[in-house]
Amino acid sequence: MIDLTLKIAPRRAALLDNADTMIEVLVSLRAPEAPLTQKARDPLNLAIVIDRSGSMAGPPLFEAKRCASFIVQSLGPDDRAAVVAFDDSAEVVAPGGRVGDRNALLQSIASIQSVGSTALHDGWLHGAEQAAHAVHSSGVSRVLLLTDGQANRGLTSVAEIAAHCGRLAEEGVTTSTYGLGRHFNEELLTEMARSGGGQSYYGETAEDLMDPFREEFDLMSALFARKVRLTVEPRDGVGWASINRNRIDGDGRLILADVSYAGEAWVVLRVRVPKDLAPAVIAGDVHVLTLHATYQGLDGEPRFTAPAHLRLPRVPAVAFAAVSEDEGVAVRAKELRAADLQEEARIAARARDWDGVDRALVMACAEAGDNEWVREGLSALEDIARMRDVERFSKEAHYKSAKMRNRLSDGDASSAYAVRREVMKPSYLRRKPREGKDMTSDDDPKAPG
Amino acid sequence: MRKPNAGEVLARYAGFEGGIEEFAVTADAILAEIGVDDETATSVRVIRDYAQRGIVSRPERQGRESVYEYRQLIEFIAARVLVRDGWPLAKIAEHFARLTLEDLSALVPGSRPATSALNVVRSLMSETEGRKALLKSRRQAPVRSMPPQSNLAEPEPGLLFGAMSAQLSRSKAELPSLLAMLGADPAGPEARDVTILSIAPWLHVAIDRARLSRITQEDAETIARTIAASLMKTAPRGGK
Numbered sequence: 001m002i003d004l005t006l007k008i009a010p011r012r013a014a015l016l017d018n019a020d021t022m023i024e025v026l027v028s029l030r031a032p033e034a035p036l037t038q039k040a041r042d043p044l045n046l047a048i049v050i051d052r053s054g055s056m057a058g059p060p061l062f063e064a065k066r067c068a069s070f071i072v073q074s075l076g077p078d079d080r081a082a083v084v085a086f087d088d089s090a091e092v093v094a095p096g097g098r099v100g101d102r103n104a105l106l107q108s109i110a111s112i113q114s115v116g117s118t119a120l121h122d123g124w125l126h127g128a129e130q131a132a133h134a135v136h137s138s139g140v141s142r143v144l145l146l147t148d149g150q151a152n153r154g155l156t157s158v159a160e161i162a163a164h165c166g167r168l169a170e171e172g173v174t175t176s177t178y179g180l181g182r183h184f185n186e187e188l189l190t191e192m193a194r195s196g197g198g199q200s201y202y203g204e205t206a207e208d209l210m211d212p213f214r215e216e217f218d219l220m221s222a223l224f225a226r227k228v229r230l231t232v233e234p235r236d237g238v239g240w241a242s243i244n245r246n247r248i249d250g251d252g253r254l255i256l257a258d259v260s261y262a263g264e265a266w267v268v269l270r271v272r273v274p275k276d277l278a279p280a281v282i283a284g285d286v287h288v289l290t291l292h293a294t295y296q297g298l299d300g301e302p303r304f305t306a307p308a309h310l311r312l313p314r315v316p317a318v319a320f321a322a323v324s325e326d327e328g329v330a331v332r333a334k335e336l337r338a339a340d341l342q343e344e345a346r347i348a349a350r351a352r353d354w355d356g357v358d359r360a361l362v363m364a365c366a367e368a369g370d371n372e373w374v375r376e377g378l379s380a381l382e383d384i385a386r387m388r389d390v391e392r393f394s395k396e397a398h399y400k401s402a403k404m405r406n407r408l409s410d411g412d413a414s415s416a417y418a419v420r421r422e423v424m425k426p427s428y429l430r431r432k433p434r435e436g437k438d439m440t441s442d443d444d445p446k447a448p449g
Numbered sequence: 450m451r452k453p454n455a456g457e458v459l460a461r462y463a464g465f466e467g468g469i470e471e472f473a474v475t476a477d478a479i480l481a482e483i484g485v486d487d488e489t490a491t492s493v494r495v496i497r498d499y500a501q502r503g504i505v506s507r508p509e510r511q512g513r514e515s516v517y518e519y520r521q522l523i524e525f526i527a528a529r530v531l532v533r534d535g536w537p538l539a540k541i542a543e544h545f546a547r548l549t550l551e552d553l554s555a556l557v558p559g560s561r562p563a564t565s566a567l568n569v570v571r572s573l574m575s576e577t578e579g580r581k582a583l584l585k586s587r588r589q590a591p592v593r594s595m596p597p598q599s600n601l602a603e604p605e606p607g608l609l610f611g612a613m614s615a616q617l618s619r620s621k622a623e624l625p626s627l628l629a630m631l632g633a634d635p636a637g638p639e640a641r642d643v644t645i646l647s648i649a650p651w652l653h654v655a656i657d658r659a660r661l662s663r664i665t666q667e668d669a670e671t672i673a674r675t676i677a678a679s680l681m682k683t684a685p686r687g688g689k
Contacts, residue, residue, distance in 0.1 A: 049557065096552070097544065097552035098552060100548075123573060124571060125573055128566075128573075129567065131566075132566035132569070132570045133555050135567075168569055171565045171569050173566045234626065237628070240499070248623045252623065272631075299543065309677060340670070
C-alpha cells in the first residue's frame with residue numbers, strides 16, 4: 001500500500017549567521033491518486049441530527065429535510081444511518097441500522113415537524129449514541145448536526161460541548177456541523193467540528209447547504225487517511241508553533257485534517273532557531289527539527305510516515321537576504337495571516353467597531369498579495385461590512401478563516417484562482433468564493449440575506 | 450451466582466424454532482429474565498398483531514403449522530423494549546424491515562458489549578442528567594441560594610473536570626514549544642514579582658521595558674497563546 005508522503009519546505013532555505021532566525025516551514029502530507037480500480041469503501045455509519053425548533057419552521061426545515069434526504073439517497077444499502085430530531089429535547093426518529101431500501105429513513109425524515117426551543121447538546125448526544133453502537137475502526141462513524149439556532153436548552157457552554165465532541169472523536173465518532181442562516185452560534189458549531197474531527201459548514205439560506213452536504217459525502221467516500229497526527233521533534237532550544245492553530249493532542253502532537261485521495265493536509269510552522277544552535281556533522285548544515293506523522297489507514301490499522309528533517313545552512317545577513325523565497329510556502333503563510341486578520345475583523349464587527357473591521361480588512365488585503373482566492377473572499381467581506389450586517393459578516397469571516405486554516409489542498413501552490421477551474425476538482429478540494437453560498441452562486445452580497 | 454446479561458440470555462435461544470404457543474412462552478421467559486417489565490403476558494393474539502403490522506416478520510409455513518425462528522423472537526423482544534420506551538407500534542414497524550439481526554439485538558439493553566464510544570456517550574449522558582437534576586434542585590431551593598443574575602447554564606465546576614483536564618493536558622503539551630518560540634526556557638514559565646502593565650484591576654502583565662518597544666504583532670500573538678497555556682498550567686482549577 002502506498003503511504004502518505006511527508007514533505008517539509010522552508011520559506012527561505014537558510015539561517016542567519018550570528019543571530020536568531022525566525023522561519024516559516026510548510027509541512028505537507030500528501031495522499032496518492034485514487035487507484036483506477038478502487039475497492040469498495042467500508043460502510044459509513046452516520047447519525048443525521050436535525051434541529052426542528054420553532055425557528056426552523058417553514059423553508060429552513062423543508063430544506064434541512066431535503067439535505068438529510070439527499071444524504072440518505074446517497075448511501076448504499078449496507079451503510080448505516082440514524083435520524084435524530086431535537087427541540088426542547090431529542091427524539092430518535094429512526095434508530096441506527098442498515099440503510100436498506102431507504103424508504104423507512106426517508107419517511108422518518110419527511111415526518112419531522114417544527115416545535116419548541118433548541119436542546120442542541122441533547123440532540124447531538126442522542127445522535128452520537130446511535131452512531132456509537134456500531135463504531136468500526138475501518139469505517140467512518142459521524143454525527144451530522146444541522147441547526148439554525150443557539151444552544152439554549154440543557155448544556156450550552158461552547159468549551160464543554162466541544163470537549164464532549166473531542167472525547168467522542170477519540171473513540172471513533174466524529175462530528176460535522178451545518179449552520180443555517182444568520183442566528184446560529186458560529187463559534188459553537190466550528191468548535192464542535194474542530195474538536196470533533198469533522199467538517200464545519202454554513203449556508204446563508206437553506207439552499208446553500210446542499211453543496212456542503214455533497215462535499216462532506218464525497219469526502220467521506222474518498223478518505224485515504226484518518227486520525228492524522230504530526231510529531232515535531234525540535235533540537236534543544238528550537239521553538240515552534242503552528243500558524244494554522246491546530247489542536248494538540250495529549251501527547252503533544254498536532255492534529256491534522258483527515259486526508260482524501262489526491263488531497264494534501266498541510267500546516268505552516270513558525271520556527272525560531274537560536275543563533276547558538278550548533279551545526280550537525282553532516283555537510284555543516286544545522287539540523288533544526290525532525291517530523292514524523294502517524295495516521296489510520298483504510299483498513300483501520302495505524303501507519304507511520306518516514307521522518308522528514310529540516311537542515312539548513314547558516315549564511316551571513318547579505319547572503320540570507322539574497323536567498324529566494326519558496327513561493328508555495330509564502331502563499332500559504334500569507335493565506336494564514338489573512339485568516340488571522342479576518343478573525344480580528346470578525347471580533348471587531350461583533351463589537352460594532354466598523355473602523356476596526358475596515359483596518360483589519362485592508363491589512364488582510366495587503367497580506368493576500370496576488371492570491372486571487374483570498375482577495376475574492378475579502379472583497380465579499382468588504383461588501384458585507386459596508387452594509388454593517390454583523391451576523392452575516394461574522395459568519396462569513398469566521399468560516400472563511402477556519403477554511404483557510406483547515407482546508408485540504410490539491411497541492412496547487414499558485415496564486416491564480418478561477419471558479420471554472422475549481423468546479424473541475426473533487427468537491428472537497430474546491431475553494432469557494434464565499435463559504436455561505438453555493439459554489440457557483442452569483443448572488444450579490446449586498447442583497448439581503 | 451452471576452446473573453446472565455441480556456446477550457447471554459438471547460444466545461441461549463439462537464437455534465429457536467417453534468409454533469406460536471411455544472413462541473409466546475419463550476418470549477415471556479426471555480422478557481422476564483432480561484428484566485423488561487412487561488405487565489401483559491405475551492399472547493398469541495399480540496404476536497399475530499405484530500406479524501400483521503410487519504413488526505414480526507412472517508413465519509415459515511411447514512404444512513399447516515407456522516414455524517417461528519430466532520429472528521422473529523428477537524424482533525418481538527426488541528419491539529417490546531421499544532414499546533416500553535414509548536415508541537408507537539407504527540413507527541417500530543417502519544424501521545424493523547431494514548434492521549439486521551445484529552441491529553435488532555442491539556436494541557435490547559445489555560445484549561452485547563458496549564463499544565468504548567458508547568461508554569463515553571453514556572458517561573456524558575449521565576453527567577448531563579446529573580447536571581439537570583442539580584439545576585432542578587437549585588431552582589426548587591430557597592431564593593437565597595440563587596443570585597438574581599446567575600446563569601443556570603453555567604457549568605458546575607466538578608462536572609467540568611473531565612473537559613478541563615483534557616484541555617490542560619493539551620496546553621501542557623504545547624507549552625514547551627511556545628516558550629521556546631519566545632526564546633524562553635522550555636521548562637518555564639518562571640514566576641517573578643514584577644508588575645508593569647495593568648490591563649484590568651485584577652490583571653497585570655509583567656514585561657521587560659527594554660523589550661516592550663520591540664514586540665511585533667507576531668510576538669504579541671505568541672505571547673497571548675503562551676499566557677493562555679501558562680494560565681492553564683499554573684491555575685488548572687481556575688475560574689471559580
